[in-house]
Amino acid sequence: MPKVGIASYGITKFSKDDSKIESVLLKSTKNLFDNSPNLSRNDIDAVLISTNNNSKYLSAILSEMSGIEPKIAHSIESLCNSGTNAIVSAYSYIASGLADVVLVSGAERYDSPGQILEWDNSRGEFKHPIFWASIFTKAYKREFSITDEELAIVPVKNHKQAQNNPNALSEKTYSLEDVINSKKLTDDLRLLDCSRPCTGGASILLASENTCKKFTDVPIWITGIGQKTTSAGFTKNMSFSSMESTHVAASTAFEMSKRNVKDIDVAEVHDAFSVCEPMALESLGFTDKGKGMTMIKELYTTNNLKINPRGGLIGSGHPLGATGIAQTIEITQQLQSCANKRQIENAKIGLIHNMSAAATSSTVLVLER
Amino acid sequence: MNFESELKKGNFIIAECMHCQKIIWPPSEFCNQCFNEVSWRKGSHEGKIIEFSKQNNDYFCLVEIENTIKIMGKLSAGVPNTGQYVKIEKCGIKDENYYFEMSVI
Numbered sequence: 001m002p003k004v005g006i007a008s009y010g011i012t013k014f015s016k017d018d019s020k021i022e023s024v025l026l027k028s029t030k031n032l033f034d035n036s037p038n039l040s041r042n043d044i045d046a047v048l049i050s051t052n053n054n055s056k057y058l059s060a061i062l063s064e065m066s067g068i069e070p071k072i073a074h075s076i077e078s079l080c081n082s083g084t085n086a087i088v089s090a091y092s093y094i095a096s097g098l099a100d101v102v103l104v105s106g107a108e109r110y111d112s113p114g115q116i117l118e119w120d121n122s123r124g125e126f127k128h129p130i131f132w133a134s135i136f137t138k139a140y141k142r143e144f145s146i147t148d149e150e151l152a153i154v155p156v157k158n159h160k161q162a163q164n165n166p167n168a169l170s171e172k173t174y175s176l177e178d179v180i181n182s183k184k185l186t187d188d189l190r191l192l193d194c195s196r197p198c199t200g201g202a203s204i205l206l207a208s209e210n211t212c213k214k215f216t217d218v219p220i221w222i223t224g225i226g227q228k229t230t231s232a233g234f235t236k237n238m239s240f241s242s243m244e245s246t247h248v249a250a251s252t253a254f255e256m257s258k259r260n261v262k263d264i265d266v267a268e269v270h271d272a273f274s275v276c277e278p279m280a281l282e283s284l285g286f287t288d289k290g291k292g293m294t295m296i297k298e299l300y301t302t303n304n305l306k307i308n309p310r311g312g313l314i315g316s317g318h319p320l321g322a323t324g325i326a327q328t329i330e331i332t333q334q335l336q337s338c339a340n341k342r343q344i345e346n347a348k349i350g351l352i353h354n355m356s357a358a359a360t361s362s363t364v365l366v367l368e369r
Numbered sequence: 370m371n372f373e374s375e376l377k378k379g380n381f382i383i384a385e386c387m388h389c390q391k392i393i394w395p396p397s398e399f400c401n402q403c404f405n406e407v408s409w410r411k412g413s414h415e416g417k418i419i420e421f422s423k424q425n426n427d428y429f430c431l432v433e434i435e436n437t438i439k440i441m442g443k444l445s446a447g448v449p450n451t452g453q454y455v456k457i458e459k460c461g462i463k464d465e466n467y468y469f470e471m472s473v474i
Contacts, residue, residue, distance in 0.1 A: 121467045122395055124441040126429050131441065134422035135431050142420075142451070187423040233395060235431060235439035240420055 004094045005212035005219035006367070007101070007205045008036040009329045014169040014200035014317035016110050021053040024107035025062045028201035028322075032103070033066075036205065036215050043211075045099035046072035050086035050106035051321035052079060052114025062105055072099060079114050079356040080272065082106065083202070083324020084363035088225055090206045100208050106326075107201040108319035115197055115320070117357055122235040130194065132234045132358040133273040134186040139240035140275050141188070144290035148188075151293065152179035154274040155192045155314050157300045162311025164341035167326075169198045169317030193274040195312070200319035202326040218336045224257025224366030226250055234358040243359040246283040250353070250364045254285075257366040261285040264366075265347040266305075266334045268327035270355045271312040280353050281307065284364070309334065309342040324354035328365065335369045370409040372396035376467060381460050383412035383435070394438040412438070414457040415474065421449040430455065432471060440469055447473025 010032030012024060033039060047070045049058045059073035072093060076086040083106045090102035108114070116127050123131065140146060156176055162168035174182075174192055182192040205215065212219040226249035230236070238244060254260050261284060269284065271277040278292020286307075287295040299307055310316050310330040313323060331350035333339040348369050355362040375382045384393040384407040386400035393400055393407050400407055416434040421444070423429070428444040432455055445458060459470040 118465075120395075122438075122440050125443070125463065125466045125468045126441045127466065131422075131429065134424075134429075135420045135441075138422050139420045185424070186429075189422075235441065240431070 001095050003209040003221055004091045004206055005209065005221045006332050007207040007212045007215035007219060008032050008039065009205065009332060010035055010203045011167055011326060011329055012201040013167045014198045014319055017199045019109070019199055021051065021055050021058065021107055021109055022061055022065065024109070024199060024201040025049065025058065025105050026065050028107070028203040029062060029066050029103065029105050032203040032205060038215050039205065041066065041068045043101045044068050044070055044103050046070050046090065046093050046102040048086045048090055048102060048104045049075040050082040050104065050325060051075065051108055052077055052082060052112050053107070053109060053321070054113055068103070078361060079117065080270070080320050081324055081354040081356040081361055081363050082321045084328065084352060084354040084365060087204065087206065087324065087328060087365065088227065088363065091222055091225065094206055094208050100211050102206045103203060104206065104325060105201065105203040106322040106324065108199065108321045110197050110199045112197055112320050120233045122233045129272070130185050130189055133275065134188040135240055136279065136358070137188040137273070137275040140279060143241045146293055149176060149180060151193070151274045152176045153293065153297055153300055154271060154277045155179050157296065158271060158308055158312040158315040161305060161309055161342070162315025165310040165316060168311050168315050169196060170311060170315045189273065195272050195314045195318040198317035198319050200317060200322045200326070202322040202329055204325050204328060218369070220332045220335050221368050222365060223368045224253035224259065226252030226256065226364040227362065228252070229361040231360045232357065234360065237358060237360065241279065242289065243279055243283040243355065243362065245359055245362040246280055246353060246355060246364070249362040250284045253364040253366050259349060259366055263349050264351045265349055266309060266331060266344045267307055267351040267353065268310065268330050269307060269312065269353040271308060271314050272318065277312065284351070284353055305342060305344055309339065309344060324352070324363065327352045327354055331367050335367060373462065376460060377462050379459065379461050381412045381414060381457060382409050383438070384409060392435060392437045416455055416457070418449050418451055418453045418455060420451060430471065442469030442471050445470045445472055449473065
């Protein structure tokens with residue numbers, strides 16, 4: 001398959017701003033153009049939008065506002081992993097030869113309709129994500145004898161790491177006691193265990209191998225892609241203490257990249273809630289089942305930023321349609337050695353894990369310098 | 370018969386594919402394996418708690434019915450445990466959401 005690379009990116013600060021979705025899309029696109037002096041509007045063959053916002057025709061609107069007249073223009077929605085789905089679509093357009101340069105722009109508002117999946121009636125009246133997160137947390141704690149206090153390390157670590165991310169929603173650090181004493185949403189979930197919906201945008205430019213070099217001296221290559229959707233309904237999950245779709249997507253991505261989990265220097269994983277981080281690390285193969293918290297504790301105590309250096313979703317905030325793109329930008333910056341205070345020394349291979357609706361769907365990307 | 374119109378009346382019915390001998394959940398007009406039209410029958414009102422948690426004073430449970438169907442519902446009586454059997458006491462549609470109220474057997 002022809003090589004496809006990341007040629008540029010742009011991002012906004014994640015906030016609680018009451019901005020129009022079109023304005024959020026435009027801001028990160030403008031930032032991408034600011035970062036790409038050699039990019040002309042005529043270079044762009046396709047504009048793909050990632051959002052759960054219900055506004056219509058956003059790709060054509062962003063194109064018009066940016067002065068682009070693309071051949072291909074449409075939106076992509078897949079709840080919380082819309083961002084990496086859009087990147088995979090961009091990859092496919094380029095690999096197939098239908099496009100040479102694709103702009104992917106993701107955005108969300110703090111009041112996104114994507115937080116609730118109305119269709120999933122098997123959740124009864126418990127459709128808010130805090131309920132599936134409570135079931136996951138309870139099941140995980142039960143199966144592996146993990147305590148709330150142990151899980152609280154995840155938000156402590158990720159808020160701390162977010163303080164070195166200038167675009168993060170979080171602006172302070174928290175102690176284990178702060179997490180435990182934060183508002184109790186259910187018996188198994190506290191407010192600080194949750195990533196927060198917010199307003200934010202992230203854009204990325206993908207291009208074919210030769211064209212990539214026109215825009216950047218340090219292209220980052222997408223060498224592995226794995227995706228799996230096991231169902232749409234939360235209750236269809238076979239396990240509530242592991243992520244089947246993540247496990248399958250990771251195997252596919254590693255097979256495509258001819259890499260394995262030991263090769264990964266840095267990763268962004270989808271910590272929508274505290275329990276998701278250890279579950280994701282286990283399902284991706286970073287550690288054995290039930291050992292995710294041991295790994296996270298070790299990383300935290302040694303100040304190792306390998307997992308979620310930008311603060312993950314808990315620290316950065318979770319503007320659904322922008323999240324997967326923001327995760328991919330972080331890994332790109334890490335591999336380009338321009339992640340400033342978040343930099344993992346000598347990072348050459350990175351991984352992105354982005355999932356939807358209680359892990360019923362996952363995307364895993366492997367990126368290489 | 371239609372799942373939602375029956376649920377509105379407080380009846381819990383199950384879609385079954387006679388061809389594949391399989392319960393279709395979430396309820397649908399067609400089998401997700403062979404696309405034949407499903408048959409409807411009264412569903413068991415008994416299930417087993419797979420997992421549970423609590424919000425304020427209310428327990429909510431993930432319950433498995435007829436070894437296939439998993440739903441979330443509120444426990445209106447009793448203290449839950451995993452593996453514990455429960456009975457659907459009430460079900461219906463409220464504010465466009467399904468609801469199931471269960472009690473420990």
